Amino acid sequence: MNVPKLRFKEFDDEWNKFLLSSIAEKIQDGTHFSPEVCASGQFLYITSKNVKNGYLDLSTALYVSEKSHNEIYKRCDVKQGDVLITKDGTIGQVCVNSLSEPFSMLSSVAFIRTKEKFNNHFLYHLLLSPNGQKEIIKSIAGQALQRITLTKLNNFSYSFPTSFEQTKIANFLTAIDEKITQLTQKYDLLKQYKKGVMQQIFSQKLRFKDEDGREFPEWEERELKDIAHINPKTDSLPDEFVYIDLESVEKGMLLKETTISKDIAPSRAQRLLRREDVLFQMVRPYQKNNLFFDKTGNYVASTGYAQIQAYEDSRFLYHCLHLDDFIAEVMNRCTGTSYPAINSSDLASITVQVPSREEQTKIANFLTAIDDKITHTQTQLDAVKLYKKGLLQQMFV
Numbered sequence: 001m002n003v004p005k006l007r008f009k010e011f012d013d014e015w016n017k018f019l020l021s022s023i024a025e026k027i028q029d030g031t032h033f034s035p036e037v038c039a040s041g042q043f044l045y046i047t048s049k050n051v052k053n054g055y056l057d058l059s060t061a062l063y064v065s066e067k068s069h070n071e072i073y074k075r076c077d078v079k080q081g082d083v084l085i086t087k088d089g090t091i092g093q094v095c096v097n098s099l100s101e102p103f104s105m106l107s108s109v110a111f112i113r114t115k116e117k118f119n120n121h122f123l124y125h126l127l128l129s130p131n132g133q134k135e136i137i138k139s140i141a142g143q144a145l146q147r148i149t150l151t152k153l154n155n156f157s158y159s160f161p162t163s164f165e166q167t168k169i170a171n172f173l174t175a176i177d178e179k180i181t182q183l184t185q186k187y188d189l190l191k192q193y194k195k196g197v198m199q200q201i202f203s204q205k206l207r208f209k210d211e212d213g214r215e216f217p218e219w220e221e222r223e224l225k226d227i228a229h230i231n232p233k234t235d236s237l238p239d240e241f242v243y244i245d246l247e248s249v250e251k252g253m254l255l256k257e258t259t260i261s262k263d264i265a266p267s268r269a270q271r272l273l274r275r276e277d278v279l280f281q282m283v284r285p286y287q288k289n290n291l292f293f294d295k296t297g298n299y300v301a302s303t304g305y306a307q308i309q310a311y312e313d314s315r316f317l318y319h320c321l322h323l324d325d326f327i328a329e330v331m332n333r334c335t336g337t338s339y340p341a342i343n344s345s346d347l348a349s350i351t352v353q354v355p356s357r358e359e360q361t362k363i364a365n366f367l368t369a370i371d372d373k374i375t376h377t378q379t380q381l382d383a384v385k386l387y388k389k390g391l392l393q394q395m396f397v
Helices: 065-073 118-127 130-140 150-154 163-202 314-320 324-332 346-349 359-396
Strands: 016-020 023-029 043-046 062-064 083-086 093-094 109-114 157-160 221-222 227-228 238-243 256-263 270-273 278-281 301-303 306-308 350-355
Touching: 023 150, 043 065, 062 065, 065 221, 083 118, 118 130, 118 157, 118 163, 163 359, 227 346, 238 270, 238 278, 256 278, 278 314, 301 306, 306 314, 306 359, 314 359
Parallel strands: 238 301
Antiparallel strands: 016 157, 023 109, 043 062, 083 093, 083 109, 221 350, 227 306, 238 256, 270 301, 278 306
């Protein structure tokens, strides 16, 4: 039977295949001409760059004049609730139009307006699902110029359940989307909050006090080499170890752990780590893919990192190395364009503002607590996204 693997128990009817043209009231793409655009105005001009899976990204949106808009809108009268899909560029990105105001579109985007018995949010999730994307990929296979034509879009064939089951599926998945949105907003707010308090702390506008409520001593300006040991010598490597290269770390997280033997290790595997070492990315340091190493066992890092052992509080130093002012100074001393890099002696000579050890620890504990909340929220978000991915694989035919 033509039914999904995962289904609400009250439904057992077979799903029926339809062409998109037969379930749609209208399918249309935007203008095939290039109107004059500007950075601000009355009427938005949406292209494939603005359509992301699940939402419209208006951060880089441009505008057209009323005259241009009226000409485009006569043919392409996109409305709130229509399903948008990218035909060119990053093909197959899908969202439901959430905007109530009229706007213009380029031909790289098409809208699908469903008939009354077909749920627009069901169609959106269907197009996002692996089966939905498979049809899209099949339509552009072998093409030198990869794009979805309107004719092919109209002829996409998908399976649909009854209107009632469509609505139930759409409501269920939309509720998960709302949870994803809530967690994403929470994550973004925590990141913004941390950035704000770091600016306050390291500009010394926000100061901590000791256990008796007294002021800590004034901060001192020190070179990095005076507050940390950089690239300590390693006499020998263990026979086996986890190797950390520049692809292993992203935004403070160790993404992968690959165990290798010393005999086949790359020549760059030289930094034998100890607990509370800080790894600072020497190549393209603007990415801030640094690591506070808090594990035990045999781990060796690439020479693409500086291995930094703080003389006082390691976590304070780790946060300090992420400051925009510090990274700007690092970039000023980098050589190369495509892969800018700094050497360890130049890194060691950069000056930083340092408080007493006790205040360092208070700052580190405060910022680490925020980091823990950010990590927890990211873990929750990843789990919900993975859950939805599994549903999309099983709830559609």
